Amino acid sequence: MSEVEGHRDGDRGYLCAFLSAGRPATNMSTSPEHVKCLIIGSGPAGFSAAIYAARADLKPLMIEGPLPGGQLTQTTEVDNYPGYPKGRSGPEMMNDLREQALRFDTVIRNGWVTKVDFTGPVHKVWVDEKTEIHADTVIISTGASAKWLGLPNEIRLRDIGGGVTACAVCDGFFYKGQNVVLVGAGDSACEEATYLAKLCPKVYMLVRKGEFRASKAMVHRVENTPNIEVLFHTEVKDVLGEHAVDGVLAVNNKTGEERKLDVTGLFIAIGHTPATEIFKGWLDMDEAGYLKHEADRTSTKIPGVFVAGDAADKVYRQAVTSAGSGCMAALDAERWLAAQGKH
Numbered sequence: 001m002s003e004v005e006g007h008r009d010g011d012r013g014y015l016c017a018f019l020s021a022g023r024p025a026t027n028m029s030t031s032p033e034h035v036k037c038l039i040i041g042s043g044p045a046g047f048s049a050a051i052y053a054a055r056a057d058l059k060p061l062m063i064e065g066p067l068p069g070g071q072l073t074q075t076t077e078v079d080n081y082p083g084y085p086k087g088r089s090g091p092e093m094m095n096d097l098r099e100q101a102l103r104f105d106t107v108i109r110n111g112w113v114t115k116v117d118f119t120g121p122v123h124k125v126w127v128d129e130k131t132e133i134h135a136d137t138v139i140i141s142t143g144a145s146a147k148w149l150g151l152p153n154e155i156r157l158r159d160i161g162g163g164v165t166a167c168a169v170c171d172g173f174f175y176k177g178q179n180v181v182l183v184g185a186g187d188s189a190c191e192e193a194t195y196l197a198k199l200c201p202k203v204y205m206l207v208r209k210g211e212f213r214a215s216k217a218m219v220h221r222v223e224n225t226p227n228i229e230v231l232f233h234t235e236v237k238d239v240l241g242e243h244a245v246d247g248v249l250a251v252n253n254k255t256g257e258e259r260k261l262d263v264t265g266l267f268i269a270i271g272h273t274p275a276t277e278i279f280k281g282w283l284d285m286d287e288a289g290y291l292k293h294e295a296d297r298t299s300t301k302i303p304g305v306f307v308a309g310d311a312a313d314k315v316y317r318q319a320v321t322s323a324g325s326g327c328m329a330a331l332d333a334e335r336w337l338a339a340q341g342k343h
């Protein structure tokens, strides 16, 4: 593990700050380190929780997780986060959030939480399977990751910002006036197709079965949007284009018939996977793995354990809503500690 204490980290760039900052973990004693507030995950929810927790003097320790900075480090421009009138790249935005968390008393460490034990009043967490940490409060902000089709050209164009994305609300604006393909048949896909249809002259919606999985109301919205063309039994065979999407080769999985769709964007809406596996058996979650919390609160069924961001949100999934829930989790943690006489 490497560690960055709560101070300004100079002018180092994002990758430098994330990959090589700090020094080895300093806790060399045999008894586990004890912190008031442990934050798991380093997306907008985690950093917002850190900023609030640090300013409340909870001296938070953040364990970054396998993808420091979270999903936004894999996006290009972010134009819908308030406070950036000219937009900001995802990695730059995450670096801004990180710098802000470091301005106060936050300690950020590389590492991956691999096990938890929420049996006792003190919550036990293991980092990289070996380092045990004890925490009075835990804020889970482990996020979720979009599912992809797994086609080589899809992944290549996604990684170079070449027109393959999994968030219509984030990226739809860039395709205003252009034709796009959207893949999926659930509620997200229907919502995103109707969103895109307001910006794009034509939205091809590729559904691999002969029916939708979405609720009737959502399907009704799609069916009543004239510029959405639903292609049932249809899958993506290949994504065309060297540096940017220049078409999608679709195939009918019943007849084998292929068709080139003239589009410049490919939106994938085939579901997300919340990173909540290690909490199975400890916390309540829905069938897809999204963590449950109290209504109007971020508290889970374990006292002192709170959840923020996409790990508990399958509906909104935006950076700004994640950041808001991170703030809420830190406030809930602080109030809970105060009520326990621990802060």
Ligand code: NDP
Residues within 6 Å of the ligand: 148, 149, 183, 184, 185, 186, 187, 188, 189, 191, 208, 209, 212, 213, 214, 235, 269, 270, 271, 272, 314, 315
């Ligand atoms: P879902 O898991 O509900 O749907 C995923 C869809 O993607 C399915 O139709 C599935 O097809 C399709 N799919 C999966 N893999 C592939 C593939 N490789 N190729 C083509 N298609 C594929 O995910 P959602 O994100 O839509 O929804 C997740 C949860 O969030 C649901 O419970 C949903 O109700 C909820 N939600 C609620 C919203 C709301 O209330 N406003 C908005 C958005 C989501 P198939 O049907 O063939 O398996």
